[in-house]
Amino acid sequence: MSFDYLISILKPMLEGAQMTVLLFIIAIVVSIPLGFILTLSAGSRFKPLSLIAQGYIYVMRGTPLLLQLLFICFGLPMIPVVGEYLVLDRFVAACLGFILNYAAYFAEIFRGGLLAIDKGQYEASQVLGLNKWQTLTKVILPQMFRIALPSVANESVTLVKDTALLYAVAVPELLHFAQTAVNRDFTIVPFFVAGIIYLIMTLLLTMVFKWLEKRFKFE
Amino acid sequence: MPIIEIANLKKSYGNLDVLKQITFDVNKNDVVAVIGPSGSGKSTMLRSLVYLEKIDDGTICVAGNHLVKDGAYAKPQEIKEINAKMGMVFQHFNLFPHLTVKENLELAPKMLKEESPAQIQQRSSELLKKIGLTDRATAYPAKLSGGQKQRVAIARALMLNPEILLFDEPTSALDPELTGEVLNVMKDLAEEHMTMIVVTHEMGFAKEVANRVIFMDNGEIVESGSPAELFTNPKNERTKTFLKRSLK
Numbered sequence A: 001m002s003f004d005y006l007i008s009i010l011k012p013m014l015e016g017a018q019m020t021v022l023l024f025i026i027a028i029v030v031s032i033p034l035g036f037i038l039t040l041s042a043g044s045r046f047k048p049l050s051l052i053a054q055g056y057i058y059v060m061r062g063t064p065l066l067l068q069l070l071f072i073c074f075g076l077p078m079i080p081v082v083g084e085y086l087v088l089d090r091f092v093a094a095c096l097g098f099i100l101n102y103a104a105y106f107a108e109i110f111r112g113g114l115l116a117i118d119k120g121q122y123e124a125s126q127v128l129g130l131n132k133w134q135t136l137t138k139v140i141l142p143q144m145f146r147i148a149l150p151s152v153a154n155e156s157v158t159l160v161k162d163t164a165l166l167y168a169v170a171v172p173e174l175l176h177f178a179q180t181a182v183n184r185d186f187t188i189v190p191f192f193v194a195g196i197i198y199l200i201m202t203l204l205l206t207m208v209f210k211w212l213e214k215r216f217k218f219e
Numbered sequence B: 001m002p003i004i005e006i007a008n009l010k011k012s013y014g015n016l017d018v019l020k021q022i023t024f025d026v027n028k029n030d031v032v033a034v035i036g037p038s039g040s041g042k043s044t045m046l047r048s049l050v051y052l053e054k055i056d057d058g059t060i061c062v063a064g065n066h067l068v069k070d071g072a073y074a075k076p077q078e079i080k081e082i083n084a085k086m087g088m089v090f091q092h093f094n095l096f097p098h099l100t101v102k103e104n105l106e107l108a109p110k111m112l113k114e115e116s117p118a119q120i121q122q123r124s125s126e127l128l129k130k131i132g133l134t135d136r137a138t139a140y141p142a143k144l145s146g147g148q149k150q151r152v153a154i155a156r157a158l159m160l161n162p163e164i165l166l167f168d169e170p171t172s173a174l175d176p177e178l179t180g181e182v183l184n185v186m187k188d189l190a191e192e193h194m195t196m197i198v199v200t201h202e203m204g205f206a207k208e209v210a211n212r213v214i215f216m217d218n219g220e221i222v223e224s225g226s227p228a229e230l231f232t233n234p235k236n237e238r239t240k241t242f243l244k245r246s247l248k
């Protein structure tokens, strides 16, 4: 194993890693707000909305992400009549799948955060004359996000690793390039390189969240 | 004219009657201590004054405005205006943990926008000085002792200039050595003629500071009177038993 060989496989693998990072960013930026909307919908007093949101969360958490990805990439186009309009770019389809799935997980995390807030916080807000919106935005949400932060961190690390599922829908990402190199060069070195790249990504992410947790410790 | 008139309050949970025909008045500048065994309905009564509990029947009139009259509540906007006349201090402080002491004080006035930010700031520093916590203005509640937290909670309630201050066992969650600092702040308020209703187990405070004591048991007002009357010469057997037990 030479240094030159490492360099030669590193280049395509880092390109693959870019795809991983891009998917991660898109998924996290969209699924967190969407998850939060789901949390509020699931807790809504308007029953139909609440039932739909709860059903959605149940289905997305109760079935494999891989199944959902395959369904969006290969299943949607097979639906009669409308199917031909549902042929999505693989990467777009994968983003959609990750967003829809992770939103459900984040919704559940935020719901836990909401439940952990003492009812005295609502009572104090009411007695101080805050309206519902002010109570939500100034009192409840900041605490909810703080409580949810460690779980969000965990889920984000899982998301980084789950991006490897892109492999199954043939979007060229990190793992894809590693596998290609392993087959071509009869060496397992690319697997180690891929592992190290994943480790670096999860490490950086963990550090960011640790910093956030410290920054919002409220002590 | 009394500042609070409470007549025939009734509330039940299922077939448990928590409040049965509660009737009493509070005059301006009164300090009313409400005592009684736990489960007697003291909190429910107090909380119904600020609409944290809904009563089933009866009348609550604050400064001439009916919050509820013979069981019929006022419109939401009127309820809000009536509640604004009262501040409430809770047993467990209920400070906002994600805000500093100063931010806890200033949040509500800033949201209500009735005063300029400069006025709000000035009042929060005055009140912090009054409760002796000027040096903790930028601390988060997690870093305060129980007694300090409760003093901040009192200051937070005072920020809105209430005419009446309600306390629900303000010292019950505190270590015994920390109750004094909170009771002292309340004594100061009494000397400044703040109208207060205080649910408390602190018989010393009730004796010294209150000008009227109400003894509640089992959802009823069993006896009420001046501290001198009630503590030295209770008429009702239930009052006697309760006092004997709690003065031990």
Ligand SMILES: Nc1ncnc2c1ncn2[C@@H]1O[C@H](COP(=O)(O)OP(=O)(O)O)[C@@H](O)[C@H]1O
Residues within 6 Å of the ligand: B013, B018, B036, B037, B038, B039, B040, B041, B042, B043, B044, B045
């Ligand atoms: N939400 C509720 N549901 C059912 N019972 C309640 C509820 N809140 C209070 N109670 C009951 O009402 C009674 C009076 O409670 P409370 O007003 O808290 O008494 P106190 O403050 O004097 O200890 C108690 O028996 C309590 O168990």
Ligand SMILES: [Mg+2]
Residues within 6 Å of the ligand: B042, B043, B044, B169
């Ligand atoms: Mg109580």
